Amino acid sequence: MxxxxxxxxxxxxxxxxxxxxxxxxxxxxxxxxxxxxxxxxxxxxxxxxxxxxxxxxxxxxxxxxxxxxxxxxxxxxxxxxxxxxxxxxxxxxxxxxxxxxxxxxxxxxxxxxxxxxxxxxxxxxxxxxxxxxxxxxxxxxxxxxxxxxxxxxxxxxxxxxxxxxxxxxSRFDGRTRAVEPDPGTVLVLGGGVPDEDLAGAAAATPGIRWQYAGRSASTWIEDPWEALQRAEVVVTAAGQNSVADIAAAGARAVVVPQPRPFDEQAATGRILTERRLAVVEPSWPDDQAWPGLLDRARALRPDWAQWRVSxxxxxxxxxxxxxxx
CATH class of the missing domain: 3.40.50.2000 (Glycogen Phosphorylase B;)
Incomplete structure (x- = not known):
């Protein structure tokens, strides 16, 4: 070798x-x-x-x-x-x-x-x-x-x-689903979103439990596999690892591409939209848009097998x- x-x-x-x-x-x-x-x-x-x-x-x-x-x-x-x-x-x-x-x-x-x-x-x-x-x-x-x-x-x-x-x-390739999504649970992966925007989204969706993973040392989850499975909807950027991880989990997702050189995440967002794999928003939505976005994500039946994570x-x-x- x-x-x-x-x-x-x-x-x-x-x-x-x-x-x-x-x-x-x-x-x-x-x-x-x-x-x-x-x-x-x-x-x-x-x-x-x-x-x-x-x-x-x-x-x-x-x-x-x-x-x-x-x-x-x-x-x-x-x-x-x-x-x-x-x-x-x-x-x-x-x-x-x-x-x-x-x-x-x-x-x-x-x-x-x-x-x-x-x-x-x-x-x-x-x-x-x-x-x-x-x-x-x-x-x-x-x-x-x-x-x-x-x-x-x-x-x-x-x-x-x-x-x-x-x-x-994905780091989760080969793992099997052990739990089913918990209704009314939203998992936000990664950082990059101001605290006030997250607070506004949570306030606009009463009855929904918002969990954060990776925003800071206090919310860091070394192994978020279980959290990914339990989330009814995952909110994430369009980074390559994030998309592969939600594909491995078969998750329903709202994806908000972040500005990156060479149009990197926006390009991935366009593919996810074309293949009906996620609800994709070009920028962080207004607070009042979140109830409808979560409903649209729940209604998805994404065929994540086409992402070829396995x-x-x-x-x-x-x-x-x-x-x-």
Whole structure:
């Protein structure tokens, strides 16, 4: 099997969650490079290399966003004169110089994908929904041995030529439903919604019990599988992991895509609407809209099997393992 490198972007928890779903199915040793803290417990056979941040602003230093980070539109993030950016790429290059890597998964960074390929290691680039036809994305995809798409075949358009669409990758794949939905229960996944908006929605729906998961340390649920099953309706953004998780649970949902670069979540929202998988709202609804939205969600009979969650993590691991230097 050899040695696999894996770069994890530090924005949000989704990249790490996806890695933890795929890693048990990937044989051999894996070295992870990330600015994220090392998870506990760390998966067996996995080494964690902590990288400096590439977007911090030390006192007195210029804003990296003003330091030509796109190199005239050819890259996404390579700010001039930023020490953290230089050290993180140097750490990856040093590791590749010291050991033979057979493949390197990049989730996600155009700059890391190009660096690794320039150093002679084949890359498996994880793609995301939305419009990825810009020059940096197209270059990263063109140099990749595989482009891994965590969605079912034909859902999103992609400029990648070596695309492998494995289905929605969920940490709950393989689990079975143990409880039935509890009428009158709404579960809100993740953060990003102001407290006053949540309070307004709850006030407008008397008799409905609103539960929050992941908004803060006090509402964090390490394993929300039971909460997902018990919820009559799940309210969530349109992130890849969130959609895969509600698909795994067979949940009825109200999905509110959050603003993301490249129209990422909006693109997923359009697919969910077209396939009648969820009630999708372009932005957080007004308070008075919530009774009707919950009624519409309850009436759904979503065919989540089409999201191909079952076996997606295994298919992703198999696609990665096929790549050998």
């Amino acid at each position: 050899g040695l696999t490198g894996w770069y994890l972007h530090h924005h949000g928890a989704g990249h790490l969650t996806r890695f933890r779903a795929v890693r048990p199915h990937l044989p051999g040793e894996v070295v992870v490079f990330s600015s994220l803290p090392e998870p506990a417990p760390r998966p067996a056979g996995t080494t964690w290399v902590h990288l400096d941040r590439d977007n911090d602003r030390p006192p007195g230093a210029p804003d990296p966003a003003d330091a030509d980070p796109t190199a005239g539109g050819l890259l996404h993030w390579a700010p001039l004169g930023h020490g953290g950016h230089a050290r993180r790429l140097a750490a990856i290059a040093g590791a590749i110089a010291a050991r033979r890597f057979d493949r390197f998964v990049v989730d996600v960074s155009v700059e890391v994908a190009l660096l690794v390929r320039l150093l002679g290691v084949p890359t498996v680039v994880v793609t995301q929904p939305g419009d990825r036809n810009d020059p940096p994305h197209r270059l990263a995809y063109a140099t990749a041995a595989r482009v891994l798409a965590p969605w079912p075949a034909g859902v999103h358009r992609s400029p990648a030529t070596h695309l492998v669409e494995v289905g929605g990758i 076996g997606a993590a295994q298919r992703a691991a198999a696609a990665i393992a096929e790549v050998v230097a």
